[in-house]
Every structure is written in structure tokens, then in C-alpha cells.
Amino acid sequence: MTSLAVDETIARAIEVLKENDHGAYTIPTKGLYPFQWNWDSCLTALGLAHYDEARAWTEIETLFAHQWPDGMVPHIVFHVWSDGYFPGPEVWQTGRPTATSGITQPAVAGFAVRRLFDRAKDKKLASERARALLPKIDAWHRWFYESRDPKGVGLVAIIHPWESGRDNSIDWDDAFERVPTEGVEPYTRRDTLHADPAHRPTREQYDRYLWLVQHFRALGWDNARLHDASPFQIVDPGFNSILIRASSDLADLAEALGEKEIASANRARVEKGLAAMEQLWSEAHGQYLCLDRTTGKLVDSASVGGILPAFAAIPAARVASVATTVERLAGKARFVVPSHDPDDPRFDAKRYWRGPVWLVVNYMIADGLAAAGHGAVARRITQSSLDLITESGFAEYYDPHTGEPLGGGRFTWTAAMVIEFLK
Ligand code: 9YW
Structure with missing residues (x-):
């Protein structure tokens, strides 16, 4: 891109962020997602920081203002009423002062906050705001290992596909067979x-998503039981x-701010987590796989989750294999990184996370x-990302073969990432 094109693209991305800005939080996109989503906000803050550092800190602070007393940070905060999205607060019934969902999302906050802090032009502002967020993010990390790793193996489980952020990934198909659909209350999506129904999860998947929500609701959203x-x-x-990367970043930040206990607690999580990750490695696939904790078996599904x-400090040999896998995928799809291996018969170029x-x-x-020193592969991914927005705008997701824009349009975190790629 010429420097003029770069400036124009950044200006267009900022327009998307401003359109979706509700003052103290940003919605993912108008229409489809009218509330605050957890990992969307944390990644969006990185884009916001390029033109308004104080506003970027506010984005994450607003999310953490709705942290649960047990430490969990919910995946959606329903700040204002809207009937545009299902399931809304009347389904979740979590009983929070401001309605929230009852499950969580990928823990990118620790990473985002460290990055905001490191890049801050206003160091005084950054120290104050980071210092206040530090114990809250640490409490979230503690919550993860206490509630989602009850046997202390060093890895946490998700209990709902929505927690992963990769809602209808092929990774969950087998496990989902065990989630019943009886007793799901009638609903309208x-x-x-x-968005085009052919590009979204199926009705059957929605039934199972809702069965799990109703099941957890019946248990009073008690994380000691879920x-x-x-x-x-x-x-x-x-x-x-x-979570491991965020723990490592939080530890660095805590050290910089003289918070020794938070630093050492997070270092310990990183060390244990990285060692345990080895159990998920698949030599045959040249990537990691999910583990189904209820069966104790690895899930034979080569998704982008592996x-x-x-993103974390995995061993050099592992990251080299992953880089080779990305190169292989680049030989099969015009744009990388597809959320699933196109060689898998279950791959679907247009359906959301499949x-x-x-x-x-x-x-x-x-x-x-x-x-990790794999600059050429990293640049290939960045180039694909920029080619996609040049051809197809700031979409929610894209067909890896044709580049067709899919899902919601004018999407906040897509725009934020473009600013990140270009700055
Ligand atoms: C839903 C907001 C969210 C993302 C998720 C994505 C999708 C919401 O949109 O989930 O209702 O399915 O899968 O990662 O946070 O952008």
C-alpha cells in the first residue's frame, strides 16, 4: 500500500470504530450485536488507542466494571435494552445489577492492557489506569484456574462453545452430540x-447452545458447580x-508496577500451562488439538484453535511446525488463516467458524x-488480512477462497485490527 492508501484505510477504519462507539464501550456492529462483547472490546481498545488513549482505557474499564464477585468477566454486558439480539437478559437471568451473560470469553484483557501500557504516550495516565485494572484481571485469571481447572492440571475447560469465541467450530461437533435438546424453551433467533442463515450456526446448534444456558441457569450460575x-x-x-499469553503479559506489567505477588502468581500459571499444553500437541496435524475432558480424548479436528x-511462548520446535502448517494452508486457500483446514471434508468456506x-x-x-522469528509467515498473514479489507471492506469474516465478505458489515474489531496491522 502507498502511504496515501494507508492513511485512507486507517481513516476508514476509524470511521467504523466511531460509528459503533457508545461513549464508554463499543458494540461489535450495528444490528447484529448491539451490546458490549468481552474479547471484542479488549482488542478494539488497541485500535482506539491510536487516536484516543484515554478512551481505549475506558473501553476495558467499562467491561471490568461488570466483573462478577467471583472474578468472572462475562462475555456480554447488556448495557441498554435491545430486542435485536437473542438470547437477551430475559434468557440468561443472571441477576446482575446491569444484565450480563453468565459465561466468559477468551482472556485477551491482560495482553491488551500490557500493550496499551507499553505503547502509551501518556505514561502517567497509563500507570494509573493499568494499576487499577491489574488486580481485576488477576482475579479473572485466578477464577479461570479455580473454576475451570478443578483438578489443577494447568489447563482450563470451556463449558459452552460461545466461551471459545469460535461458536460453531467443527471442534465441538462430537461433544455436542452429548448435549441434549429436550426441554429447550421455544425461541426466535x-x-x-x-446475516445470511447459510453463514451462521444451524438451528440444531442453537438448540444445544440454549440447552446449556438453561442448564447453567437452573444451577443458579454458581461457578463452583457449573x-x-x-x-x-x-x-x-x-x-x-x-490465557497463558495474557498471564505472561500481566506478570510483566505487574513487575513494571512493583506488584510482586500478582507477578509471581501469573508466572506460575504460565509455567504450568505451557508444560500442560504438550498434551494437546498432534504431530500428525502439525498443530495442537482440543481435548474433550469428559472422554479424555483429543478431538480429531484441525481448526485454527490449534x-x-x-500467540503464547510455546517451544521453538512447536512454533516452527505451526508456521509450516500455516504455509501449507496458504497453498490451499487464497487468504490465510482459514478457521479450519480446507482438506477436512467438514470444512465450510462460508459458515462462520467452520x-x-x-x-x-x-x-x-x-x-x-x-x-518467535517467523517473520515471513507473519507478513503473509498480515498481507492476506489487508488484501481482504481492500477487496471486501471491514466484514465480520471472509471466505478464504473468494474473499467474499460474510456476516455483519462495518465490524469494529476487524477495523481495530486493520489499524494495528498498518501502524
Ligand atoms: C454470537 C461479537 C461476537 C464474538 C464471537 C463471535 C460472535 C456472538 O460474535 O458471537 O451471538 O454468536 O463468534 O467471537 O465475540 O463479535
């Missing part, structure tokens, strides 16, 4: 009004490596690969 009571317990390598661990490319995932993988 809203997502299919805003993990063991869930028929769906998956150890997702992507989810865990984001490539995302490049094939399409997502720029947030690209950003994290490229960041990790570049840090």
Missing part, C-alpha cells in the same frame, strides 16, 4: 435477520494459549509468529 455439571467440557488450545497457540478467515485470529497468530 435474531441473528438470521441480520464445570462438573456440564456435559460439555473442552480444553481448547487456542483459549488456553490466550494454530493460535503461536472455514472463514477472521482478522482477530490472524492478528494474534501473526503477533506470535513474528515474535
Whole structure:
């Protein structure tokens, strides 16, 4: 891109962020997602910081203002009423002062806050705001290992596909067979009004998503009980490596701010987590796989969740294999990184997390690969991401073969990642 094109693209991305800005938080996109989503906000803050550092800190602070007393940070905060999205607060019934969902999302906050802090032009502002967020993020990390790793193996399980952020990934198909659908209350989906139903999860998947919500609701959203009571317990390598990276970043930040206890608690989580990640490695696939905790077996599904661990400090040999896998995928799809291996017969180029490319995932993988010395592969991912927005605009996700824009349009975190790629 010429420097003029770069400036124009950044200006267009900032327009998207401003359009979706509700003052103290940003919605993912108008229509489809009218509330605050957890990992969207944390990654969006990185884009916001390029033109308004104080506003970037506020984005994350607003999310953490709705942290639960047990430490969990919910995946959605329903700040204002809207009937545009299902399931809304009347389904979740979590009883929070401001309505929230009852499950969580990938723990990118620790990573985002450290990055905001390191890059801050206003160091005084950054120290104050980071210092206040530090114990809250630490409490969230503690919550993860206490509630979602009850046996202390060093890896946490998700208990609902929505927690992974990769809602309808092929990774969950087998485990989902064990989630019943009997007794699901009648409902009307809203997502299919805003996006093509062929590009969204199926009705059957929605039934199971809702069965789990109703099941957890009947247990009073008591996190001391939910993990063991869930028929769906998956150890997702992507989810865990984001938590490990965030723990490492939080430890660095805590050290910089003289918070020794937070630093050492998070270092210990990183060390144990990285050692345990080895159980998820698949030599045959050249990437990590999910572990189904209820059966004790690895899930034979080569999704981008097993490539995302490049974002954490995995061993050099592992990251080299993951880089080779990305190169192999680049030989099969015009745009990388597809959310599933196109060689798998279950791959679907247009259906949400079963094939399409997502720029947030690209950003994290490229960041990790570049840090580990795989600059050429990282640049390939960045170039694909920029080609996609040049051809197809700031979409929610893209067909890896054609580049067709899919899902919601004018998407906040896509725009934020573009600013990150270009700055
Ligand atoms: C839903 C907001 C969210 C993301 C998730 C993505 C999707 C919401 O949108 O989930 O209702 O399915 O899968 O990662 O946070 O952008």
C-alpha cells in the first residue's frame, strides 16, 4: 500500500470504530450485536488507542466494571435494552445489577492492557489506569484456574462453545452430540435477520447452545458447580494459549508496577500451562488439538484453535511446525488463516467458524509468529488480512477462497485490527 492508501484505510477504519462507539464501550456492529462483547472490546481498545488513549482505557474499564464477585468477566454486558439480539437478559437471568451473560470469553484483557501500557504516550495516565485494572484481571485469571481447572492440571475447560469465541467450530461437533435438546424453551433467533442463515450456526446448534444456558441457569450460575455439571467440557488450545499469553503479559506489567505477588502468581500459571499444553500437541496435524475432558480424548479436528497457540511462548520446535502448517494452508486457500483446514471434508468456506478467515485470529497468530522469528509467515498473514479489507471492506469474516465478505458489515474489531496491522 502507498502511504496515501494507508492513511485512507486507517481513516476508514476509524470511521467504523466511531460509528459503533457508545461513549464508554463499543458494540461489535450495528444490528447484529448491539451490546458490549468481552474479547471484542479488549482488542478494539488497541485500535482506539491510536487516536484516543484515554478512551481505549475506558473501553476495558467499562467491561471490568461488570466483573462478577467471583472474578468472572462475562462475555456480554447488556448495557441498554435491545430486542435485536437473542438470547437477551430475559434468557440468561443472571441477576446482575446491569444484565450480563453468565459465561466468559477468551482472556485477551491482560495482553491488551500490557500493550496499551507499553505503547502509551501518556505514561502517567497509563500507570494509573493499568494499576487499577491489574488486580481485576488477576482475579479473572485466578477464577479461570479455580473454576475451570478443578483438578489443577494447568489447563482450563470451556463449558459452552460461545466461551471459545469460535461458536460453531467443527471442534465441538462430537461433544455436542452429548448435549441434549429436550426441554429447550421455544425461541426466535435474531441473528438470521441480520446475516445470511447459510453463514451462521444451524438451528440444531442453537438448540444445544440454549440447552446449556438453561442448564447453567437452573444451577443458579454458581461457578463452583457449573464445570462438573456440564456435559460439555473442552480444553481448547487456542483459549488456553490466550490465557497463558495474557498471564505472561500481566506478570510483566505487574513487575513494571512493583506488584510482586500478582507477578509471581501469573508466572506460575504460565509455567504450568505451557508444560500442560504438550498434551494437546498432534504431530500428525502439525498443530495442537482440543481435548474433550469428559472422554479424555483429543478431538480429531484441525481448526485454527490449534494454530493460535503461536500467540503464547510455546517451544521453538512447536512454533516452527505451526508456521509450516500455516504455509501449507496458504497453498490451499487464497487468504490465510482459514478457521479450519480446507482438506477436512467438514470444512465450510462460508459458515462462520467452520472455514472463514477472521482478522482477530490472524492478528494474534501473526503477533506470535513474528515474535518467535517467523517473520515471513507473519507478513503473509498480515498481507492476506489487508488484501481482504481492500477487496471486501471491514466484514465480520471472509471466505478464504473468494474473499467474499460474510456476516455483519462495518465490524469494529476487524477495523481495530486493520489499524494495528498498518501502524
Ligand atoms: C454470537 C461479537 C461476537 C464474538 C464471537 C463471535 C460472535 C456472538 O460474535 O458471537 O451471538 O454468536 O463468534 O467471537 O465475540 O463479535
